[in-house]
Amino acid sequence: MSEPGGDAAVTEVQRPRRVRPSYTPYLLLLPGLAWLVVFFVVPTLSLASQSLQTGNVETGYTLTWHFQTYVDALSHFWPHFARSIIFAGIATLLTLLLAYPLSYFIAQKVGRWKNFLLVLVIAPFFTSFLIRTLAWQTILTDNGPVVALARSTHLTDLLQWVQLTNNDSLMNSRFAVICGLTYNFLPFMILPLYANLERLDHSLIEAAGDLYATPIKTFWKVTWPLSLPGVVGGTLLTFIPAAGDFINSRLLGNTQTVMIGQVIDSEFLRVQDYSTAAAVSFVLMAIIVVIVAFYVRRAGTEELV
Amino acid sequence: MTEWTSGDLRLTNVTKRYDTFTAVDQLDLVIPRGSFFALLGPSGCGKTTTLRMVAGLDQPTIGQIWIGLKDITETKAYQRNVNTVFQNYALFPHLSIIDNVAFGLRRRKVSDHKAKAMEALELVQLAHIATKKPGQLSGGMQQRVALARAIVNRPDVLLLDEPLGALDLKLRRQMQIELKMIQSEVGITFVHVTHDQEEAMTMADTIAVMNAGRLEQVGDPATLYEHPKSTFVANFLGQSNLLEATVKSRDGSIAELDVHGVSLRLPVDRLENGASAVWLGVRPEKLRLVANGSAPDGTGDSNRLTGVVTDASFTGLATNYLVRLPWGQELMVVQQNDGTSRVAAGAQVTLGWAPEHGFALDAKQDAHAGAQDQADDSGAA
Numbered sequence: 085m086s087e088p089g090g091d092a093a094v095t096e097v098q099r100p101r102r103v104r105p106s107y108t109p110y111l112l113l114l115p116g117l118a119w120l121v122v123f124f125v126v127p128t129l130s131l132a133s134q135s136l137q138t139g140n141v142e143t144g145y146t147l148t149w150h151f152q153t154y155v156d157a158l159s160h161f162w163p164h165f166a167r168s169i170i171f172a173g174i175a176t177l178l179t180l181l182l183a184y185p186l187s188y189f190i191a192q193k194v195g196r197w198k199n200f201l202l203v204l205v206i207a208p209f210f211t212s213f214l215i216r217t218l219a220w221q222t223i224l225t226d227n228g229p230v231v232a233l234a235r236s237t238h239l240t241d242l243l244q245w246v247q248l249t250n251n252d253s254l255m256n257s258r259f260a261v262i263c264g265l266t267y268n269f270l271p272f273m274i275l276p277l278y279a280n281l282e283r284l285d286h287s288l289i290e291a292a293g294d295l296y297a298t299p300i301k302t303f304w305k306v307t308w309p310l311s312l313p314g315v316v317g318g319t320l321l322t323f324i325p326a327a328g329d330f331i332n333s334r335l336l337g338n339t340q341t342v343m344i345g346q347v348i349d350s351e352f353l354r355v356q357d358y359s360t361a362a363a364v365s366f367v368l369m370a371i372i373v374v375i376v377a378f379y380v381r382r383a384g385t386e387e388l389v
Numbered sequence: 390m391t392e393w394t395s396g397d398l399r400l401t402n403v404t405k406r407y408d409t410f411t412a413v414d415q416l417d418l419v420i421p422r423g424s425f426f427a428l429l430g431p432s433g434c435g436k437t438t439t440l441r442m443v444a445g446l447d448q449p450t451i452g453q454i455w456i457g458l459k460d461i462t463e464t465k466a467y468q469r470n471v472n473t474v475f476q477n478y479a480l481f482p483h484l485s486i487i488d489n490v491a492f493g494l495r496r497r498k499v500s501d502h503k504a505k506a507m508e509a510l511e512l513v514q515l516a517h518i519a520t521k522k523p524g525q526l527s528g529g530m531q532q533r534v535a536l537a538r539a540i541v542n543r544p545d546v547l548l549l550d551e552p553l554g555a556l557d558l559k560l561r562r563q564m565q566i567e568l569k570m571i572q573s574e575v576g577i578t579f580v581h582v583t584h585d586q587e588e589a590m591t592m593a594d595t596i597a598v599m600n601a602g603r604l605e606q607v608g609d610p611a612t613l614y615e616h617p618k619s620t621f622v623a624n625f626l627g628q629s630n631l632l633e634a635t636v637k638s639r640d641g642s643i644a645e646l647d648v649h650g651v652s653l654r655l656p657v658d659r660l661e662n663g664a665s666a667v668w669l670g671v672r673p674e675k676l677r678l679v680a681n682g683s684a685p686d687g688t689g690d691s692n693r694l695t696g697v698v699t700d701a702s703f704t705g706l707a708t709n710y711l712v713r714l715p716w717g718q719e720l721m722v723v724q725q726n727d728g729t730s731r732v733a734a735g736a737q738v739t740l741g742w743a744p745e746h747g748f749a750l751d752a753k754q755d756a757h758a759g760a761q762d763q764a765d766d767s768g769a770a
């Protein structure tokens with residue numbers, strides 16, 4: 085250590101340290117922001133303006149602040165909105181019921197087979213969404229073993245009775261659409277749940293047992309509340325895309341199971357009524373935002389750490 | 390099977406095997422109701438495994454566990470009137486402190502659980518943080534919450550698995566005193582696991598020393614210290630000097646032992662019947678050290694050895710010496726700083742001790758068993 089070096093160090097310390105504003109975080113944000121502006125903000129604004137324009141594809145559109153489009157869209161399509169929310173809701177619930185035990189099992193019980201089982205969960209994703217959905221047509225086909233089994237166990241009668249099907253087959257029904265949604269979005273539920281349950285401290289389960297909680301009580305008082313962040317994440321990742329889905333209802337449903345995604349699809353591409361399509365898209369977005377905000381408030385702030 | 394009374398915790402022939410490895414081997418223990426019992430032993434000797442079997446978190450491979458007249462071996466953890474303070478506390482992070490403490494009461498549908506939980510928090514002096522979450526507390530506070538959460542249920546037995554392990558030395562000493570006070574206040578049987586011999590000695594009424602899954606010796610701290618039954622206990626609890634000795638004669642109450650040609654004496658009742666080759670043990674603080682020629686009558690004790698001081702270190706309270714005997718062995722000597730003059734390295738000295746301060750151990754044992762762990766502990770303290 086030479087003298088001058090030591091001196092410099094001292095003055096460095098004595099001078100009041102001025103905090104230099106750091107631009108690095110903002111620079112890092114820039115690509116993401118640019119992406120958002122180009123692919124989300126601009127399209128959303130153009131969609132908003134489109135929904136308030138009148139005209140047609142041949143003559144072109146002009147902005148007339150025509151709010152009546154919204155009123156017409158809602159009065160026409162409210163059953164489709166309701167149906168989409170209900171189908172997505174049921175499918176989300178079913179994925180949760182299927183995914184929770186599975187995730188718990190993989191995260192806590194299987195030891196070194198964890199990664200292998202996770203790969204199995206993701207494996208179907210290597211084939212396309214479309215193919216996987218079409219496969220359900222084969223699975224539920226009238227002369228297949230699934231239908232035969234459902235008929236012999238009178239499951240078909242039960243499904244008909246609760247109006248999930250209209251006749252004694254399974255294809256082209258509410259039942260088939262919900263099956264498709266549940267199947268296609270299952271991994272979106274499993275992965276967040278797994279990530280959460282994997283971190284669950286086993287000694288907390290033992291502590292609950294030590295404090296007189298039966299296994300069932302332990303689940304409801306310890307495991308479940310601690311896994312809520314995973315549940316919320318999984319249900320959002322499932323519900324939001326399921327509510328806007330149009331593949332499952334088209335490939336597995338009938339004219340009475342048309343979901344709102346299908347409406348948007350046909351208004352844009354077949355009817356080419358751009359204003360209505362834009363208005364419907366906007367309403368769907370608004371409905372989902374309201375539901376999610378309500379849900380996160382309920383589940384999020386009260387129970388989470 | 391006559392000494393135990395109702396409410397005692399008893400382990401009979403308890404064994405736990407993992408595949409071929411035996412973690413706990415044929416444990417027979419009676420822990421009297423209301424006592425402060427310490428389970429002491431080096432890392433990996435099976436202390437946690439023993440506690441987990443008592444708590445019901447693990448099943449013994451063989452053997453029974455009783456509380457009073459009830460065999461609880463087959464009952465589930467949540468059915469046992471036993472609570473645990475876990476080594477990592479295991480507080481529920483999503484519940485407030487008061488809800489953590491009331492957890493056990495709620496499960497048992499105790500009516501005034503809030504009030505009782507508050508009382509328990511007052512006992513550990515944490516009533517003012519009842520509404521906080523565990524994540525907001527320091528380690529010492531979490532430890533006390535874990536204690537309150539267990540004690541509030543007034544279990545038959547409270548198990549503590551190295552609850553002070555994560556605390557710094559000062560807080561640890563303070564918590565030792567508090568724990569002891571709380572135990573005498575609530576009168577619950579405490580089974581306290583530790584590998585800190587000093588902690589076990591200061592807190593417990595009875596100590597069980599474990600080694601490699603087996604019990605070495607059970608007794609009150611003074612008996613264990615003054616009359617260890619094995620070289621492991623002699624070295625693990627404090628320090629010991631062990632001399633290789635053969636029994637020459639026994640007349641009356643005093644036996645004559647030969648140690649490398651020197652004749653030393655020991656009360657006969659310290660010797661096993663018929664033992665001939667033994668380790669003669671004596672604690673460092675029982676040895677009196679006198680520089681040759683400084684006092685005409687030496688030490689006044691009947692057992693004497695001469696040697697050369699090879700190391701002298703002053704610690705304030707005492708001076709620690711290493712004295713090399715003519716046959717090369719080094720003895721540890723601790724001389725209280727009571728005004729006697731200190732001796733420098735290189736000095737010729739005489740070591741003396743009273744025969745009743747000696748103890749004898751079976752010569753077949755390893756003289757260094759347990760010594761390494763001891764060194765680690767004193768290093769940390």
Ligand SMILES: Nc1ncnc2c1ncn2[C@@H]1O[C@H](COP(=O)(O)OP(=O)(O)OP(=O)(O)O)[C@@H](O)[C@H]1O
Nearest residue numbers: 407410412430431432433434435436437438439584
């Ligand atoms: N689940 C298990 N499977 C296999 N071996 C185990 C298992 N649990 C414990 N053991 C072994 O049993 C022995 C005793 O472990 P235990 O946890 O009871 O030690 P301990 O006395 O509590 O030690 P420490 O002071 O380090 O906590 C160890 O050698 C350990 O490796």
Ligand SMILES: [Mg+2]
Nearest residue numbers: 436437438550
């Ligand atoms: Mg342990």
